[in-house]
Amino acid sequence: MRRKRFGKRRPARRVDDLLNQVSKRRDVRKDQRPDKSWLGYKTLDVRRDAELFDGLVTLDFDFLMGQNFAAPPRILADLLAQSVQGRAQNGHGWFTDEFGTSLRFPDATFDRICSVLERSDPNLKANLVRKRRGDMLQRFGQWLLERSEQPDLQLVIDGAPVFGVDFVADTPVDTRAFLTGLVLAGFMDDWSYRETAMYQFKQDFAGRPFLIGGGEILIVDRANFQMCGLGDTGATVFLDDELRTLRDIGVICRDRHAAYAYPLHDQAFFRRRMGAGVCDDLALIWVGAKYGYSAMLGAFLMDAIDTYDKYLLDMTWGGYDTALAGQVQKQFSRREGQPLVCDSEICELIHFAAKQNDPPVNLSSSHRRFIQVEKGSAVPTLINHWRFLQGEPVYDIKLGYSQLPAREFYPAAWRRLKTAGYPVAEPTYIKKPGPNK
Numbered sequence: 085m086r087r088k089r090f091g092k093r094r095p096a097r098r099v100d101d102l103l104n105q106v107s108k109r110r111d112v113r114k115d116q117r118p119d120k121s122w123l124g125y126k127t128l129d130v131r132r133d134a135e136l137f138d139g140l141v142t143l144d145f146d147f148l149m150g151q152n153f154a155a156p157p158r159i160l161a162d163l164l165a166q167s168v169q170g171r172a173q174n175g176h177g178w179f180t181d182e183f184g185t186s187l188r189f190p191d192a193t194f195d196r197i198c199s200v201l202e203r204s205d206p207n208l209k210a211n212l213v214r215k216r217r218g219d220m221l222q223r224f225g226q227w228l229l230e231r232s233e234q235p236d237l238q239l240v241i242d243g244a245p246v247f248g249v250d251f252v253a254d255t256p257v258d259t260r261a262f263l264t265g266l267v268l269a270g271f272m273d274d275w276s277y278r279e280t281a282m283y284q285f286k287q288d289f290a291g292r293p294f295l296i297g298g299g300e301i302l303i304v305d306r307a308n309f310q311m312c313g314l315g316d317t318g319a320t321v322f323l324d325d326e327l328r329t330l331r332d333i334g335v336i337c338r339d340r341h342a343a344y345a346y347p348l349h350d351q352a353f354f355r356r357r358m359g360a361g362v363c364d365d366l367a368l369i370w371v372g373a374k375y376g377y378s379a380m381l382g383a384f385l386m387d388a389i390d391t392y393d394k395y396l397l398d399m400t401w402g403g404y405d406t407a408l409a410g411q412v413q414k415q416f417s418r419r420e421g422q423p424l425v426c427d428s429e430i431c432e433l434i435h436f437a438a439k440q441n442d443p444p445v446n447l448s449s450s451h452r453r454f455i456q457v458e459k460g461s462a463v464p465t466l467i468n469h470w471r472f473l474q475g476e477p478v479y480d481i482k483l484g485y486s487q488l489p490a491r492e493f494y495p496a497a498w499r500r501l502k503t504a505g506y507p508v509a510e511p512t513y514i515k516k517p518g519p520n521k
Contacts, residue, residue, distance in 0.1 A: 124185060124186060125175050125185060125186035125187070125188050126175075126181070126185055126186070126187055126188065127188050127190060128187055128188065128189050129189070129191060130189050130191050130192055130193075130196055133189075136187075137172070137189055137192070137200075138200045140172070140178050140179050140187070141168055141172065141197055141200040141201070142200060142201070142204070143178040144168050144171055144172070144177045144178040144179065145164060145165070145168050145197075145201055147177065147178060148160075148164045148167055148168065148177075148452075149161070149164060151456060152456065152457040153452070153455050153456050153457070153464075154249055154250045154251050154455045154456075154457070154464045155247070155248040155249050155250065155455055156248050158248070159247065159248030160248075160452075161201075161205070161207070161208060161213075162208075162213050162216055162217055162392075163391070163392070163451070163452055164452065165194065165197050165198055165201060165208065165213060166194060166391070166394065166395060167450070167452050168197050169192055169193065169194050169197045172188075172189045172192035172197065173188065173189060173190055173192050174186075174188060175187050175188040175189075176485065190316075194210065194394075194395045195210040198210035198213055211397065213395070214346060214395055214396050214397045215397050217392045217395060217396055218396040218397050218398055220247065220392065221389055221392055221393065221396070221404050223241060223242075224241065224246060224247070224385075224389075225404070225408050225411070227241050228263075228266075228408075228412075229411060229412070229415065231259070232259065232263060232412065232415055232416075233259075233419070234259050235258070235259060236256040236257060236258055236259055237256060237257050237259050237262060238253065238256050239252040239253050239256075239257060239381070239385075240253050246385060247385065247388050247392075249385075249388070249455055251464060251466075251467060252381055252384075252385065257377075257378035257381055257382070258376070258378040259378075260424070261375050261376055261378035261379040261382070262378045262379060262381060262382040263382060263412050263424055264371075264375050264379050264382065264424060264425055265371045265375060265378070265379030265380055265381065265382030265383035265384075265386070266382035266383065266385065266386045266408070266409065266412065267382075267386075267409045267412050267413060267423075267424055267425040267430075268367075268371055268379075268382075268383055268425055268429065268430060268433050269367065269368075269371070269382070269383035269384075269386035269387055269390075269405070269409075270386050270389075270405045270406055270408060270409025270410075270412075271406065271409055271425075271430045272362055272367055272430065272433055272434055272437070273298070273361070273362065273390065273405075273406075274406055275298045275299055275300045275356050277427070277430050277431060277434060278296050278298040278357075278361075278434055280427065280431055281294075281296065281430075281431040281434040281435050281438075282294060282295065282296060284428065284431045284435070285431065285432075285435040288435075288438070288440070288441045288442050289441055289442040289500065289503045289504075290442035292442070294435060294438070294441070295357075295359055295440065296357070296359060296360070296361060296362070296434065296438045296440070297355070297357050297358055297359030297360055297361050298355075298356060298357055298359075298361055299318060299322075299353050299354050299355040299356045299357070300353070300354050300356060301351050301352070301353050301354075301402075301403050302327075302336050302337070302351070302352060302354055303336070303337045303344045303349050303350070303351055303399055303401065304335055304336055304337065304349065304350055304351070304352045305334055305335060305336075305337060305348070305349060306346075306347060306348060306349060306350045307348075308333070308334050308335045309335050309350070309352065312330070312333075312335050314335075317352050317353060317354045317355065318353045318354070318355045319355070320355060321355050321356060321357060321358055322354045322355060322356065327354065336354075337349065340401040340402075341401075343398070344398070344399040344401075345397055345398050345399065346396070346397050346398075346399070349399060350399075351394070351399060351403075359440065360438070360439035360440050360446075361438070361439065361448070362434060362437045362438055362439065362448070363437050363438075363439045363445045363447055363448045364387055364437075364448045364449055364450075364454075365445075365447055365448065365449050365465075365469060365483065365484070365493070365497075366436065366437040366445060366497060366500065367383065367433060367436075367437035368380055368383050368384055368387070368454075368466065368469060369469050369472070369473060369497050369501070370433055370436045370437055370500075370501070370504070370506070371383040371433065372469070372470060372473050373473055373501055373506040373508060374506055377470060380466075380469075380470060380473075384454060384466055386405055386408075386409070387451055387454070388451045389404055389405045389408065390403070390405045390451075391450065391451040391452075392451075393405060412424060413425065436500060436504050441500065442499075442500075442503075443496045443499055443500070444496075445488075445493065445496050445497075446486050446488065447483055447484045447486055447488045447493060448484060449465060449483060449484040450484070450485070453465055453483070453484055453485075454466040458479075458481040458482065458483070459481065459482075460479060460480060460481050461479035461481045462479065463479065465481070465483065468481065468490075472494050472497065472498075472508070472511055473508055475508060475509035477512045477513055477514045478490060478494060478511055478512070478513060478514065479513070479514050480513040480514065480515070490511075490513065491513065494511035495510075495511060497511075498510055498511055
C-alpha cells in the first residue's frame with residue numbers, strides 16, 4: 085500500500101502561494117502609508133511614452149555630464165548611464181513635467197537607457213558599457229591582489245588613476261590600511277553581517293533596540309524571473325522558504341561555481357528585512373576616523389566597485405565587491421594565520437553607520453555624488469568629508485539625492501563619532517562659496 089506523503093506541495097502550487105504572499109504584503113505596505121506619498125507623480129511606460137522617455141533620457145544624461153566631477157568624460161559616461169536609470173525610475177532630475185510633477189518610468193532598464201544614448205555615441209551600446217565596466221573591475225582586482233604585500237601603493241593603473249578618480253592618485257596609500265578599508269566596505273552590505281550586527285549590538289547609541297534593513301543580491305535566470313512576475317523584489321521581504329521555492333523552480337541560480345553572464349542571467353536584490361540600511365557617508369567617515377585616509381580611500385573605491393558591479397556582462401557570485409574582500413581576507417589568512425579584518429570590526433562599522441542609529445541620518449551618497457564637486461564647494465564630497473575628520477572647515481553644501489544640508493549632516497556625524505569613541509573637532513563651515521557656485 086502506498087503511503088500518503090504529507091508536508092510537500094506541488095511546484096505550481098508553491099509558486100502560486102509565493103506570488104500571493106508577496107502581492108498581499110505589498111498591498112498592506114501601500115495601504116499603510118499615512119503620508120499620501122503617492123500624490124505628486126505620474127507613472128509612465130517606456131514603450132507607450134517612448135518619445136517623451138527618449139527625450140528626457142538625453143536631457144538628463146547631458147545635464148549630468150555637464151556637472152563638475154573628479155573624473156574624465158570617458159569614465160563618467162559609463163557611470164552616469166546608471167544614474168539616469170535610477171532617476172528615470174524615481175522621477176528625479178529632468179524626469180518631471182512643466183508643472184514639476186515627477187514622471188516615473190518604473191520599467192526603465194539600464195539597456196534601454198543605453199539604447200537611447202548610443203544614438204549619439206555608438207560607444208554607449210549597452211554590451212560595450214557592461215564590458216568596459218567589468219574589465220575595469222577585473223583589472224583593478226588583479227592589480228591589487230598582486231601587490232597586497234607591498235608596504236604602499238600608488239593608485240595608478242596603466243598610467244591612469246584607479247576608476248579615473250583623479251584625487252586618489254595624489255599621494256601613495258599605506259597598503260594595509262587601504263586594504264582594511266576595502267574589506268570593511270566590501271562586507272558592510274552583506275546580509276549575514278547585518279544580521280550578526282543586530283545580535284552583537286542590541287541597542288543603538290540612544291539605548292533603543294538596534295535594527296537595520298537589508299537583503300541579498302542573487303543571480304537569477306532572466307527568462308524565469310520575468311515569467312514569474314515578481315516585480316521589485318526589494319519592495320517586500322522574502323523568507324527562507326520563499327527563496328528556496330524560487331531556487332527549486334529555477335528562478336534563483338544555485339551553483340556558486342558556475343559561470344553566469346548577461347543576458348541569460350542577471351542580478352536581483354531580494355530584501356530580507358524591511359528598514360533603512362547603511363549611510364555610506366557615515367561608513368566612510370568611520371573608516372577614516374579609525375584607520376586614516378588610506379583606509380577611507382579603500383572603502384571609497386570598494387563603494388565604487390559596488391556601483392559598477394550592478395551592470396556587467398559577467399557576474400560574480402555574491403557580487404564582485406564581496407568576492408574581492410574575501411580574496412584579500414584569504415591572502416592574509418594564508419600569510420599571517422588570520423584574516424586582515426575581524427568580524428566584530430565589520431559589525432561595528434554597520435552599527436555606527438546604520439541610518440536609523442542615533443542621531444538618524446537620511447542620507448547615503450552614491451559613487452557619483454562622492455566624486456562630484458557640489459554647488460558651493462571647491463572639492464569633491466569625499467574630500468569634504470576628510471576635511472571634517474581633519475578638523476578643517478567644510479564647505480556648506482547639500483549632500484546626496486536627499487540634499488541634506490551639511491549643517492545637519494556633519495553635527496550628526498560628529499555626535500556619532502563622539503559616542504563611538506572616535507572624537508573629532510566640532511564642524512566649522514566655509515562661508516565663501518567655492519568656484520562651482
